[in-house]
Amino acid sequence: xxxxxxxxxxxxxxxxxxxxxxxxxxxxxxxxxxxxxxxxxxxxxxxxxxxxxxxxxxxxxxxxxxxxxxxxxxxxxxxxxxxxxxxxxxxxxxxxxxxxxxxxxxxxxxx
Amino acid sequence: xxxxxxxxxxxxxxxxxxxxxxxxxxxxxxxxxxxxxxxxxxxxxxxxxxxxxxxxxxxxxxxxxxxxxxxxxxxxxxxxxxxxxxxxxxxxxxxxxxxxxxxxxxxxxxxxxx
Numbered sequence: 001x002x003x004x005x006x007x008x009x010x011x012x013x014x015x016x017x018x019x020x021x022x023x024x025x026x027x028x029x030x031x032x033x034x035x036x037x038x039x040x041x042x043x044x045x046x047x048x049x050x051x052x053x054x055x056x057x058x059x060x061x062x063x064x065x066x067x068x069x070x071x072x073x074x075x076x077x078x079x080x081x082x083x084x085x086x087x088x089x090x091x092x093x094x095x096x097x098x099x100x101x102x103x104x105x106x107x108x109x110x111x
Numbered sequence: 112x113x114x115x116x117x118x119x120x121x122x123x124x125x126x127x128x129x130x131x132x133x134x135x136x137x138x139x140x141x142x143x144x145x146x147x148x149x150x151x152x153x154x155x156x157x158x159x160x161x162x163x164x165x166x167x168x169x170x171x172x173x174x175x176x177x178x179x180x181x182x183x184x185x186x187x188x189x190x191x192x193x194x195x196x197x198x199x200x201x202x203x204x205x206x207x208x209x210x211x212x213x214x215x216x217x218x219x220x221x222x223x224x225x
Contacts, residue, residue: 033212043156043202043215056212089154098206099146100213102156 002026006092006103013082013110021077021106023092032075033093033100034067036060043091049075082110113138115205117216124193125224132188132219134203140164145179145186146204146213156202162186190221198223 005024013019025032034046047057049067066078075094079086087110093100114137124130136145147159160170162179170177174191190197200220204213 035213042217043204043213045212045214048212091156093156098144099158099161101158102148104153104155107154 004092004094004101004103006090006106008106009104010107011109013108015084015110016081019079019082019108021079021090021092021108023075023077023094023103024073025075025092025094026101027073029094029096029101031055031095031097032067032069033095034077035091035093035102036088037091037105038088046077079108082108084110086110113140113205113207113214115203115214115216117201117203117219119219120217121220121222123222123224126195127192129189129191130193130221130223132190132201132203132221134186134188134216136184136186136203136205138205138207140207142207144206146206147177147186147188148202148204149199150202150218151199159188159201193221193223195223195225197221 004026007022032049035043036046037043045058046061047067048055064080068076087108089105089107091105092103116135119133122130143164145162149157149159160177167179167181176189178187198221200218202218203216206213
């Protein structure tokens with residue numbers, strides 16, 4: 001069964017550094033998403049992406065965040081200058097439009 | 112505003128017991144979708160079910176069953192004859208619009224003891 005793949009599974013970075021989280025969505029899916037989950041807390045929506053542009057974003061998704069689909073297969077989330085509070089599990093998801101299929105997540109640790 | 116409430120923070124049962132996880136949602140929209148996802152200790156999110164607001168039929172999939180009741184805005188999830196491998200956090204979620212952004216409940220941690 002096709003699946004969403006995310007790399008790396010765990011990323012450790014220093015505060016202030018840029019980080020790029022990578023995702024390969026399911027190939028025939030049209031909608032792409034990033035969610036995050038701070039340890040032990042609720043899953044939070046960050047951004048949705050359709051037709052090569054952001055369709056919706058949350059208040060969390062400020063100017064430090066950006067998304068890109070650079071080559072038609074990858075879907076990336078960039079955090080420009082990481083903060084301690086960015087430490088979380090980041091989930092990529094894709095859909096046809098529904099249901100959402102999630103990747104296994106990237107655990108981001110900002111030190 | 113839309114909201115999903117999972118009032119049970121943590122449930123602990125002994126293996127082979129049946130267990131029901133509650134989910135109550137709030138929305139004024141007439142068209143919406145409800146989901147359950149499982150998050151095992153390894154952290155990934157696993158899709159279990161999607162239901163649209165026009166389909167109130169209950170669903171059974173093996174040991175899993177779901178009871179959707181619009182009258183009480185509930186979408187409860189029952190595991191029959193629970194197993195240790197069912198131990199996970201279970202999330203209920205709601206989506207309304209065409210981009211299928213999910214509104215999540217806080218999750219219920221289910222512990223199945225051998």
